Amino acid sequence: DIQMTQSPASLSASLEEIVTITCKASQGIDDYLSWYQQKPGKSPQLLIYDATSLADGVPSRFSGSRSGTQYSLKISRPQVDDSGIYYCLQSYSTPFTFGSGTKLEIK
Amino acid sequence: EVQLVESGGGLVQPGRSLKLSCVASGFTFSNYGMNWIRQAPGKGLEWVAYISSGSSYIYYAETVKGRFTISRDNAKNTLYLQMTSLRSEDTALYYCARRGVAPFDYWGQGVMVTVSS
Numbered sequence: 001d002i003q004m005t006q007s008p009a010s011l012s013a014s015l016e017e018i019v020t021i022t023c024k025a026s027q028g029i030d031d032y033l034s035w036y037q038q039k040p041g042k043s044p045q046l047l048i049y050d051a052t053s054l055a056d057g058v059p060s061r062f063s064g065s066r067s068g069t070q071y072s073l074k075i076s077r078p079q080v081d082d083s084g085i086y087y088c089l090q091s092y093s094t095p096f097t098f099g100s101g102t103k104l105e106i107k
Numbered sequence: 108e109v110q111l112v113e114s115g116g117g118l119v120q121p122g123r124s125l126k127l128s129c130v131a132s133g134f135t136f137s138n139y140g141m142n143w144i145r146q147a148p149g150k151g152l153e154w155v156a157y158i159s160s161g162s163s164y165i166y167y168a169e170t171v172k173g174r175f176t177i178s179r180d181n182a183k184n185t186l187y188l189q190m191t192s193l194r195s196e197d198t199a200l201y202y203c204a205r206r207g208v209a210p211f212d213y214w215g216q217g218v219m220v221t222v223s224s
Binding site for chain 2: 032036043046049055087094095096098099101
């Protein structure tokens, strides 16, 4: 199975910072990587797919990138509403595997 | 508007069975693969099963293989998850999710399954 190592587990950021969350795949996943945001009591929502493509309706302050087998989600000038838990997912091969999640607090 | 509505959850004793349903609307259900994903209380997300649009391809997580069966009825726009030999570790919120541009581009609100004596 492909392991997705996500970091950090949690972070707190201000409105003016750039937030970066990373996921490292245990092997190549050919950019079959997506990012999801989950707010308390809600279903996860798709943010980024195919490593860098922004999902419909997602603000442009969210972006995705890759360096080798490490994938990153960047939030530029985050808003308070961006607080929540973020998960990466590899869909290169089954079993599809999620990262362990990053709890983000925007102060 | 894409909508996915799960039902069928509840409290069940270990070893018993339960069948979840997910009714889809707002898109042509028969054109899309579908998934079940679960989230244990206070924990992360775990993919459970996938079924292709025409049911030709089906995949399961090892943790449920042989106990759970994913199926669909395209005439009824409904996805199912038959769960047997339930264990306490199957206790979770179960989501159905569509495979569109992304593996899970739309999610339902989830249905809770609690396995306890």
